Each structure stands twice: as structure tokens, then as C-alpha cells.
Amino acid sequence: MLRESWINAVLLAALVAVPLWALAAGEPFVITLATKVAIFALAGVGLNLALGLGGLISFGHAAFFGLGGYVAGILAWHEANAMPVTTLPFTIEGTNEMLAIWPVAMLVAGLAAALIGALSLRTSGVYFIMVTLAFAQMLYYFAISWPAYGGEDGLSFYVRNTFPGANTFDPIQFFAICLVLLAGALALSWAIRRSRFGLALMGARQNAQRVVSLGIRPFGIRLTAFVISGMITGLAGALYADLNRFVSPQMLSWHMSGEIMIFVILGGVGRLYGPIAGAGLFILLEHLLGGVSEYWQALLGLLLLVVVLFARGGLIGVLSKEARDG
């Protein structure tokens, strides 16, 4: 465990140092890449709660990522066009305040997770994977076919949302905002895995029948974890929309669900800092190999295969030479 905490410290230091170097060297694009890593890692931290601690293999977390993104996009679009989101039953205005957008994004993602979780958690194994995928795809096709917010073309908003006291257009300032939120999610995740709730959640993953015989109902525990997980991933989605100043149905598609899952698996399922390692490696490969060949994802697939077959603890597991989950 000592070595893993060293690796974690190095990962976090790198995530801070790289954009600071980029700032000094005048490479704003690198800062944007680091911001993408922080946001994807945040989405992965969310999924890791369900997947890593709870053993809930959700192949539908794009639903929460995309919903968070659309909340940010839609609120910002209404603000920019000076049109209320709705006037019935009462008027809801758009907003470009991140502090207002984030809670709404998390609330919407959390409600969706409660609904999807309540239905999908009645199944397990392959069926759970398929039901979560099906719900995310439903939202994806809905977004495509709903013309009000751009349909297939997505929705652009030209001004990044604002944060009090910060210039969010400055890449390093926006990065700092994302980094702080990531750190907050990591801290929450760290507390949860040591808490009573975490004990019950991890226990239910290892041996649900035994947990039942101890007087604990796994369903409520898992549903709560799924909702928290969806909310964190939803927050990441809102940040991602702000990074690109654009949302599209792509954020809701199964590719996105797969990518979030890849961040977690590459880094190490159930490892606290796994999503940072995974998202970092993913962006690094995309950036380095993407320039060489547009088929870079074939190489990513190969890497994933190697990790799944030979290094179950993911990148962090390999580096810390400790194969045990959790």
C-alpha cells in the first residue's frame, strides 16, 4: 500500500506539473489536454464507485456524462439567447453560472441514475450490463431526434460559463477549477471506501448472500452507490461541455460509456487513483498515436487486452506490484 500511495502522489503531481510547465512554455493546447484528463478522470472516479467498489458493471455511464453536458449546454444556450428554459409551471431562466449549473447537472444525473439503477439493479451480470447500455442508448437516440437543442448536430454555446472571481477562458484557471473538483471527488471516494457504507458496498460485491445473512439489503446500498456514481459522472459531463463549449449526442453514446470504462480498467478497477492513470494514458495515447495513425484505437484495444489478461490491477496494479483489488 505504501508504494501505491507513492504512485498516487506522483500521478497527482504530474497532473499539476504538466499544465504548469505548459503555462511557462506557452503551450495552451497541453493545458487543454490536461484539463481533458482531469475531467475524464472525474467521470472515471464516478464510475469507479459503482464498478470498482460495488462490482456494478455499468455500460451506461455516458447517460450521466451526457445529461450533465446537456444541462450545462441547455442552460447556457438559454442564457445566451435570453430565453427562459420554460415558463410552465413557473419561469426557469437559463444561466451561465457554473455554481448554478453544477448542482442542476448533478441533480438531473442523480435522478436518472436513481431511475436507471432502480430498474437495472434487479438484474445482475450480463443483464445488468445490457440494461444500463439500453437506457443510455435510449437517451442517445432521444437527443439525436430532438431538434430543439440541435439534434444530431449538437448544441454550441460560444461563451464559457463563468465562475466567481475567475476568468474561465484562461485555460489554466479552468484547469484549476476542474482539478479542485476532481480532488473533491477523490476525497469523497476515499472517505466512502473506508466508511460503513463502503464496507457494506464492497462486502456485497464479494459475497452478496453473506451480506444478506448479516441483515443488510444489498439493493439499497447498491442503488445509493449508483446514484452517487452517476452524480459525479454528471458533474464531469457539465465540465466537459464547458471545455468544448459544445454538447452533442456523442456524449451519450455507448462509445463514451466504453471510454469511461476504459479509464477505470486501464488505471486499475477499484484503485482510488486508477481513473487518473487511465484517463492520462488514454489522452497520451490519443495524442501521440492519433498523430501517427487514425487507427490508434486498434493499439488501444490491444493494450486493453493485455491489461485485462495479464494485469488485473491495471496500470497502478502493475506499478505497485500488488494484484489485489480494492
Add this chain to the structure above:
Amino acid sequence: MADPILQIRGLSKSFGALKATDAVSLDLVPGEIHALIGPNGAGKSTLIKQIVGELRHDAGSIRFEGQEIGTLDAPARARLGLARSFQVSSVMPEFTVLQNVALAVQGASGESFRFLRPALGDAALVDPARFHIAHAGLEGREAVPAADLSHGERRKLEIAMALALRPQAFLLDEPMAGMGPEGSRQLTAILSDLREEAPILLVEHDMDAVFALADRISVLVYGRIIATGTVDEIRANADVQSAYLGEDA
């Protein structure tokens, strides 16, 4: 005899044409070890599963401390104080001994929705857990992952987890299974003390242990109880001898 803690009347369960449990009536009274024996396939595990709520019975009643519990689900029955151990060791393999037992204490307390305070920094969980670990003979092994325990130690861990539920009754499904002679002897001593905590319904194949421990024995054959009595009565029973002991012991 004192009022039974667990009172089963006319319990029946069929799987298609197979009567797995056939009008079983059984009592568990305070302070006793009541052994349930019978040949393989007699329906012992099926009966246990109905008592704990893992299987729903077709007919009959299950009363626990005077209350009908037949409609409650398994977690609710566990919280009333019906502790169970499994035929095949059933623990959380990645958890340490302490985490396993702490989770059992937590289950009994009913407080699982606490998100921020570390569970293992909570004296309300850890102190009772350490006490039960010592009671089950696993002192000094608290930090060992359950997966790394020997078979015998894992059986003891199960006992510690059952104890942590502060049960009103134990249902132990073949606790001696796979134990060597030394392990069986140790566990026999632990179980003998355990009956002071709460009565035990003991499903066991190890006849030496059954005869050493049991206050009463019920014999289950083809889902039906053919005899209930003291050790001597069961040994002398002609039906039991032809149905079971004659061929098996």
C-alpha cells in the same frame, strides 16, 4: 421445557413433484443444541434455507420468539437475531478478519448508510468485533485477509460473524465440514460454549461431534422428520438405525 425460541410447524416445500420438506415440525429451546441429521439429499439445507428466508415455504409456520416470521425477507430475519453459517465457507475473501466481523456488527446495528466516518475507526463496530474474534479463537489474526486463512480458521471466522449478530438462535450448516480431527475438537469445544449464548440448530455429518454436543437430535429422511429425541433415544431407535445410522455410521 422452556418456551421455544424457534418453533416450526407443518413446514412444507415442494419442487415440482419432489417434496423436499414434508410437514416438518421442530422446536429449538433456550440453551440446547438441537442436531438435525439425515442422509444426503434428505432436505436439511432446504429446511435451513426456509428458516432463514432464502427460500419461501409452501405451507406451515415459522415462529421466532413467538412472532411469525414466514413473511419476512432474509435480512429482516437476520436482524431479529437468526444467525446462520454456511455449509461452504462464506466470507468476504478480500476483507480482513476484522472487516468481516465489523460488517457483521454493522449488519446487526442496522446502520449502513454512513458515508464519511471510517468504519474501522468506529469503536461501536471495532470493539465488539475484536471481542467476537477472540471468542471464536482467532485472536491475533485480525489483520489477515480472509482469503489467506486456513480452512479451519475460516470456519471460526464464520462463528465470529454469527456471534457478532448477537443472535437469539444459531443455524449452523455443517460447521465441521472439511475440518481435520484437531480442528473438529476445537470447534466442538467452541460450539459447546456457544449454546450458552443462544440455542443452536446444528446440521452436521460428523456423528462424533453430534453425539458429543447434541442435547436433542432430529432425524430427517426424505424431507420428513422420522424421530426426535435424546442421543440415547436416537441411538436406540430402530427406524433411525435402518434409515440412517445403519448404513452411514
